[in-house]
Amino acid sequence: MDFHAALDSDFARLVEVSSGSLDRPVPTCPGWTVADLDRHVAEVYLHKIACMRDGVEPKDWPPPQLATEEPLALLRRAHRELTEELAARADDEPSGNWYAPDPTVGFWRRRMAQETVIHRIDAELAAGTPSVDVPADLALDGIDEVLRIFLEYCAATWRDDFVDGLAAGGGRSVALAADGRRWLVAIGPDTLTVTEGDAAATAELTGSPDALLRWLWRRAGDETVTVTGDPTLVAELRGLLRTATQ
Template identity: 55%
Template sequence: MEPSRFLACLADDFARLRAVAPTDLTSAVPSCPGWSVADLTRHVGEVYLHKTLAIRDGAEPEPWPPAELAAEEPLALLDRAYAALLAEFATHDPKDTAGSWYEPGQTVGFWIRRMAQETVIHRIDAELGVGVPVAPIPDDLAVDGVDELLRVFVEYSVAEWADFFTEILADSPGWTYTLRADEQAWSVRTGPGLFSVTDGATDAADVTVTGPPAALLRWVWGRELPGEPSGVTVQGSPEAVAQLRRCIVTAT
């Protein structure tokens, strides 16, 4: 996806989040245990400001968030932070340098992509929190979101911060997974200290997860409601599925 496409998706999903959140800021968010919609709104605002500074200053600010943000009304913070983020994007080329925890992605373009994906997931959280239907997710954004989660979050995290995954992967017999969304497929292989992702399906995978792009995105991010049809079919070892889930949760 091109940066312009990510920015268009970001604008659409921010508008949906901004329209949904005020309907019930006190409601609990089932996909983010312990958070209200107000907490979710504040979090998104803090994330936008954090990335604005990462671009402006060339390094991610630490510690974060600053204490003074806690006194700001969540919706006001969200609006201010979104405006600042867009202004920072507008003054840079996507290839410009920016601070990032992801070593291969030290660019503004990395944050344009990341903020588009951050926003679509959190507008789903807001929709689930206030109890309104989840708006459609474009196929291209959903496919990219699955790819980002598997490669940027999980594969990279296992390689860079292996200690966090030692217990999860130590006894892995070397499971294989195929995740498929329409014409796009990913193969995942796990083992002690290993989480590798390649394009395409694996023959005779231990676990196969298939579904439309939007449904698969929600599945990998755990944005489903218990008891509701997800549109995703999971076949294979429950133990292997649980390991995949634990890797994702730890990485995200």
């Protein structure tokens, strides 16, 4: 899919709804205003530029001088510099990265598109404006990313943070289905695995790609999807996702 187009579209929407709303609190990011949200996104963009240019993640971030820039101006500058950097690089070029299986520019190309769509949803919620649906292809990709990279990889790499949730899962599975795809998350007792297929599950969530993506990132509640089976296992999955995406 065209991650550049997705990034640009959601960035433009983020700027649109942020304008005039900088002092509003962001309900999905407790303690933040929209100004804080915009500054965060800008700092993330600039961090990824450093990862790509230097080949390693910067040790001290963010640089203190970024705090002197007005949030929207900083966001616009960071987006411009990020898109220029991405356009100049191939997906298979190496880049500093916390995700060991794919330390490449291509990882960040995808990640920045997904980062931006979630945070423009945050800005829409803060502004109280109707939220634009996430296109199905971007949402399906985002579902796959959060399940396989944030949840499965993080649970294996930083296992101590997930021990209690994995034990509570007891090896049972939660299925998530949208638009012809169906993921199975097998939780515990010692590991967490994500596969796709038609195998039986103890609980299942179904909904549109947009709804499931928002649910996974805690930008929407259970009422936005259809939940069948054991609700306690769904709650355990929700708790594991909170740890993985905090």
